[in-house]
Amino acid sequence: MPHAPAPFRQVEPPEGFGLVVGNCQAESMRIVLDAPDRPTVRVPPVHEMDAADVERLHELLPRASFLVAQPVRDDYHGLRLGTRQLAASLAPSAPLVTFPVVRYAGLHPFQAALHVDGIEEVPPIVAYHDIRTLAAAAGLPTIPRLDRRAVRQVASDSLAELRRREESIDVAVSDLLRPASAELMRTVNHPGNVVWLPLAERVLAALGLPGVPTDPGRPLLNAVRAPLEEWVADAWELSDPPQGSWIVDGVEVDPKLVAEAHADWYRAHPDFVTAAIVRLRDVIGRWRG
Missing domain, CATH: 1.10.10 (Arc Repressor Mutant, subunit A)
Structure with missing residues (x-):
């Protein structure tokens, strides 16, 4: 079973935790990366974060075992949320892997x-x-x-x-x-599991981590179809x-x-x-x- 997400500001994260940062798609990536031997902490989507969230994020980054991020420009919404700004707070030994914001109009050209x-x-x-x-x-x-x-x-x-x-x-x-x-x-802009699982395989390989993605057992990003x-x-x-x-x-x-x-x-x-x-x-x- 995947590790239960810790509330972002209140609960001490588990040992060896990783972080996934980005828009609403980042939570789907976190879910398929999360596993007992690679626990993760749920981070709010960047467009929902306030100054206190960002401060907490920068407190966690030096302790994180890895960071997976969608590219974010420096000083996004006036906050230190740019990917380069996050990387500066990451421990030197912790890898950073970026993955894209997924948008594809082939099934919804209208x-x-x-x-x-x-x-x-x-x-x-x-x-x-x-x-x-x-x-x-x-x-x-x-x-x-x-x-x-x-x-x-x-x-x-x-x-x-x-x-x-x-x-x-x-x-x-x-x-x-x-x-x-x-x-x-x-x-x-809401990929299904058939995208998230193989994409997570690539992220794990880029991080140099063993194991396979975690199948959530439910459709991801499925609130709106x-x-x-x-x-x-x-x-x-x-x-x-x-x-x-x-x-x-x-x-x-x-x-x-x-x-x-x-x-x-x-x-x-x-x-x-x-x-x-x-x-x-x-x-x-x-x-x-």
Whole structure:
């Protein structure tokens, strides 16, 4: 059984503990790395951390046996959370291994996950943007679906961006992102276990640690699942049946309900729409027909 995560600030960490730092994906990596002979301490996602959390993190780093991290820029949110800043507090004998933020649009070519500076709110129901709904809010007509060639081109583009970022990262993931089933990605930024387990194998090898990843016995990052639209499943010749609904905390949600709620949100946040259309202009171009 995996080692139970210690509360970050309150409980003394176990001997020989390791740390995993990054966005919401880091917790999935921690879960599959955690084992009785390599215990880990759960660290909050960097975007949720405050000054006290960061102080505690820097207290733990000199005692940690390893650090696994997604790249974070120096002084992120005005805090000492940059990967280089964390490495400076790590014991010289403790290895640091970086792994990428995983984003892949091959199964959800209609979807974007983005934030706009100055707008902290997110759309209701699900914090993901449908290119078609967003474009409509800007008065830009789009086609309802892409053909097979376009789906694969969207996937290729997202892999190219991931490979570009992997050039400065220790462990790659891009070659694992081959659509064989809907379990590959729950959303554009929530990989499934079929990604986490082999990626953890690579991290363990890079750390020089024996053993195998820990199978959590449950789907990781599974609170929100985006629809698997029929034309996407056809483009990849998947055996999975299409999934027309969103699944949020185990409950099916009609995409029309999401689209209506998001359209209302866009009307209330025109500055977001303007900025998002600029950021996503190349992607939206594929949907203009």
